[in-house]
Amino acid sequence: LLLLRRDYRFQRVWFWGCVQGVRGAYYIAEGLGADRAAPRSRLYSLNCVEWSLLPPATEEMVARAEQLKGRFQGDPSFEYECTEINAEDAERLLEDGKELTIKEESRLVATIEQIDRAVGIIPRGAFVKTPLGSVHENRNFEGLSLTEAKKLSSYFHFTEPVNLKNKTLLEKADLDPSTDFLDSLEHDIPAGSWTVQVEKGGTVVVLRSLLWLGLTFYHVPLTKQYGYVYFGTGEKNLDLPFML
Amino acid sequence: ERGHGPYQPQEPGYGLYQPGYSPYDDQIPDPKSRTLAIENAKAFLLKSSTTSGLNLYDHLANMLTKILDERPTNAVDIIENISKDVKWAQFQKKMDTLRDEHEILPTFEAAEKLKALFLKANGEGDEELEEEIEETPLPNVMETAFYFEQAGIGLSKDESYHIFLALKKLISAQPIRTCRFWGKILGLEMNYIIAEVQYHEGEEEEETEEEEGTEEGGKGMGEVEDEDEKNEKEDEPPKSTYKPPPVIPKEQNGTGANKYVYFVCNEPGKPWVKLPPVTPAQIVCARKIKKFFTGRLDAPVVSFPPFPGNEANYLRAQIARISAGTHISPIGFYQFAEEEGDEEEEGGGRRDTYEENPDFQPPSVAEMVESLSTWVHHGQSILKQGRCVWFNPFQKSEEEEEEEDGEEEKGEEPDELQQEVGPPLLTPLSEDEGIQNIPAWTAQSSTNLIPQYAVAVLQSNRWPGAYAFAAGKKFDNIYFGWGHKYSPGNHAPALPPPVQAEYPSGPEITETRDPTLEEELAFKAAREEALAAAEEEEDEEDDAEDDEEEEDD
Numbered sequence: 001l002l003l004l005r006r007d008y009r010f011q012r013v014w015f016w017g018c019v020q021g022v023r024g025a026y027y028i029a030e031g032l033g034a035d036r037a038a039p040r041s042r043l044y045s046l047n048c049v050e051w052s053l054l055p056p057a058t059e060e061m062v063a064r065a066e067q068l069k070g071r072f073q074g075d076p077s078f079e080y081e082c083t084e085i086n087a088e089d090a091e092r093l094l095e096d097g098k099e100l101t102i103k104e105e106s107r108l109v110a111t112i113e114q115i116d117r118a119v120g121i122i123p124r125g126a127f128v129k130t131p132l133g134s135v136h137e138n139r140n141f142e143g144l145s146l147t148e149a150k151k152l153s154s155y156f157h158f159t160e161p162v163n164l165k166n167k168t169l170l171e172k173a174d175l176d177p178s179t180d181f182l183d184s185l186e187h188d189i190p191a192g193s194w195t196v197q198v199e200k201g202g203t204v205v206v207l208r209s210l211l212w213l214g215l216t217f218y219h220v221p222l223t224k225q226y227g228y229v230y231f232g233t234g235e236k237n238l239d240l241p242f243m244l
Numbered sequence: 245e246r247g248h249g250p251y252q253p254q255e256p257g258y259g260l261y262q263p264g265y266s267p268y269d270d271q272i273p274d275p276k277s278r279t280l281a282i283e284n285a286k287a288f289l290l291k292s293s294t295t296s297g298l299n300l301y302d303h304l305a306n307m308l309t310k311i312l313d314e315r316p317t318n319a320v321d322i323i324e325n326i327s328k329d330v331k332w333a334q335f336q337k338k339m340d341t342l343r344d345e346h347e348i349l350p351t352f353e354a355a356e357k358l359k360a361l362f363l364k365a366n367g368e369g370d371e372e373l374e375e376e377i378e379e380t381p382l383p384n385v386m387e388t389a390f391y392f393e394q395a396g397i398g399l400s401k402d403e404s405y406h407i408f409l410a411l412k413k414l415i416s417a418q419p420i421r422t423c424r425f426w427g428k429i430l431g432l433e434m435n436y437i438i439a440e441v442q443y444h445e446g447e448e449e450e451e452t453e454e455e456e457g458t459e460e461g462g463k464g465m466g467e468v469e470d471e472d473e474k475n476e477k478e479d480e481p482p483k484s485t486y487k488p489p490p491v492i493p494k495e496q497n498g499t500g501a502n503k504y505v506y507f508v509c510n511e512p513g514k515p516w517v518k519l520p521p522v523t524p525a526q527i528v529c530a531r532k533i534k535k536f537f538t539g540r541l542d543a544p545v546v547s548f549p550p551f552p553g554n555e556a557n558y559l560r561a562q563i564a565r566i567s568a569g570t571h572i573s574p575i576g577f578y579q580f581a582e583e584e585g586d587e588e589e590e591g592g593g594r595r596d597t598y599e600e601n602p603d604f605q606p607p608s609v610a611e612m613v614e615s616l617s618t619w620v621h622h623g624q625s626i627l628k629q630g631r632c633v634w635f636n637p638f639q640k641s642e643e644e645e646e647e648e649d650g651e652e653e654k655g656e657e658p659d660e661l662q663q664e665v666g667p668p669l670l671t672p673l674s675e676d677e678g679i680q681n682i683p684a685w686t687a688q689s690s691t692n693l694i695p696q697y698a699v700a701v702l703q704s705n706r707w708p709g710a711y712a713f714a715a716g717k718k719f720d721n722i723y724f725g726w727g728h729k730y731s732p733g734n735h736a737p738a739l740p741p742p743v744q745a746e747y748p749s750g751p752e753i754t755e756t757r758d759p760t761l762e763e764e765l766a767f768k769a770a771r772e773e774a775l776a777a778a779e780e781e782e783d784e785e786d787d788a789e790d791d792e793e794e795e796d797d
Binding site: 022140213 | 316325326430432434534535682686688705708
């Protein structure tokens with residue numbers, strides 16, 4: 001990963017996780033430049049030695065990949081056939097000249113994007129927004145305390161906030177605009193889609209997402225250590241409402 | 245502060261000032277107004293705040309001290325935060341006692357429990373030590389963890405070691421013959437650590453006797469009810485003809501799905517709890533529902549169809565399904581014990597027992613990875629009925645047959661159930677059917693770079709989280725996951741059954757449309773025609789009727 005950082009001139013590179021396919025697994029790394037909220041560049045590898053850059057995710061890619069179900073195959077050039085499109089869409093696509101098949105690479109990109117968007121979380125206070133709009137790491141972030149770390153409201157989604165504007169004015173008054181500019185986890189639908197566990201007698205707090213099974217977020221309270229990683233099959237858990 | 249600064253040439257006292265020699269050294273010199281201003285400013289800074297009891301002077305001094313000590317980069321950008329931190333630090337000291345009490349509870353308690361694991365049990369003599377070293381049912385958890393780590397699966401070393409010690413404690417507490425770390429199931433509030441054990445023979449008799457007693461009581465009740473039904477009078481509202489499907493008895497402890505006994509605990513250090521044996525009804529129901537485990541064994545499982553039992557039973561049922569589906573071993577490791585007895589009694593030559601093969605020659609790792617036929621299931625698969633050995637609920641025992649000779653059975657005769665046959669024990673994995681186009685297992689070698697020490701690893705695709713490894717003569721299975729089967733489609737819960745018909749509908753109860761006027765007239769006309777025709781035939785029929793009456797007599 002260090003070599004990756006040098007070659008692509010990232011400021012930070014980290015190991016995002018592993019998506020397990022039937023015949024092999026994809027190891028994913030993400031890299032960032034100076035602005036932490038910018039779209040991230042993602043790279044994948046089959047053996048952790050040679051990394052290839054993934055194309056950035058577009059909305060269309062995400063929409064098409066959502067229709068695909070089933071495991072990843074483990075072969076990046078594998079092509080899926082879209083069997084669930086009704087006749088109208090099929091005609092439209094054919095007219096545009098696009099294929100009805102989706103490559104596994106695009107599906108991979110779309111899945112990573114969805115996971116990051118849906119369940120990529122950070123502790124509250126870890127990032128600050130400057131008045132200019134760019135987002136930086138907060139060097140004064142000393143970590144959450146143990147009581148704070150057990151509450152879901154101390155964690156934010158690291159994506160464009162959706163619910164923030166809907167809060168009542170009373171709630172907004174309590175927020176600190178430099179640190180509270182993201183959606184917190186409290187209002188995730190369905191309620192209870194995160195499990196919070198304290199391990200090793202309180203030295204580590206682990207959050208696991210139940211919507212994307214395999215996403216694990218850890219934080220050591222009162223230190224700056226936190227992070228999340230995904231190890232799983234890359235499928236959304238659509239049975240979640242039945243399982244709670 | 246400038247204080248005794250250099251005097252300008254035109255000011256009085258310029259030539260006179262020599263450090264240490266001036267007659268005015270001990271007096272505040274001329275810029276009296278400036279020093280007065282400085283004093284005023286300092287006094288202002290020293291003024292205590294009315295709300296917090298701090299004063300700005302001390303606060304600024306603390307802040308600057310902190311900055312100079314720590315020398316952060318770009319201090320000017322974070323000066324407000326530093327200020328806030330300093331103020332916060334003041335408060336921390338005051339609330340120290342409260343904070344300490346709060347933090348003692350979770351962290352230290354856990355540490356106490358773990359410490360208990362590390363202490364040896366009291367009263368260990370030398371003899372016991374020797375016994376332990378020779379044959380201990382304790383599995384070598386660390387060794388297994390090492391092999392799994394080669395494949396990238398497993399818990400941290402700390403946790404593995406704690407589990408190791410916890411298993412040791414379990415063994416010393418219960419009479420156990422074999423023990424194995426089965427795996428870890430994640431839950432919402434807490435996780436489960438599961439150990440699979442087998443008791444020494446003869447240790448479980450007490451429990452089975454109690455259960456047989458309750459079963460006999462149940463049968464007795466059933467017979468009494470039958471008699472009541474036969475005596476029913478016709479005035480009473482019709483008794484429901486609903487016969488609940490016969491309860492399929494669970495398998496004996498030590499056989500089939502209940503071959504192993506499972507102990508769970510939430511964390512190493514907490515006491516081990518024994519899970520109750522599993523009944524077929526629970527397995528059948530567990531197949532239809534998909535629920536997360538909360539981590540508390542007494543939690544109810546709210547689902548449809550309603551699950552008979554609480555979370556402990558659901559957990560046991562899932563463990564049974566996972567064990568049956570994913571416990572595999574290299575081919576040849578286990579072989580069938582030679583049997584002298586009849587195979588007919590067992591319904592077609594099923595073999596239930598296996599033993600280790602002393603002449604086992606392990607195939608190479610490359611072979612184990614390439615083809616799935618080098619692995620076999622040693623966990624018996626569970627039939628649709630929920631048992632491993634098929635049970636015919638309508639097969640009457642000898643006693644019942646004698647009683648019921650000559651009596652008619654009430655209600656409809658139940659259909660004969662087809663005998664269910666599952667794949668026999670020790671079938672190779674290549675027979676496992678995949679899901680859609682995905683094979684049931686994914687095989688990988690742990691490393692491509694060092695083939696001499698590589699480990700063959702299998703991941704199950706049907707039960708995500710089940711892994712097995714083999715390296716030479718060693719192999720093991722383990723499970724880390726949420727405890728659910730993989731289903732490519734969405735889980736659709738069973739719909740409630742249609743509302744039962746209250747009464748059988750027949751022509752006498754159903755309403756029909758009243759005939760319209762035209763229909764009535766038409767009917768009348770037709771009847772008159774028929775009468776007219778009948779009169780003609782009466783003469784002919786009279787003879788026929790006489791004949792019939794004679795025959796009846």
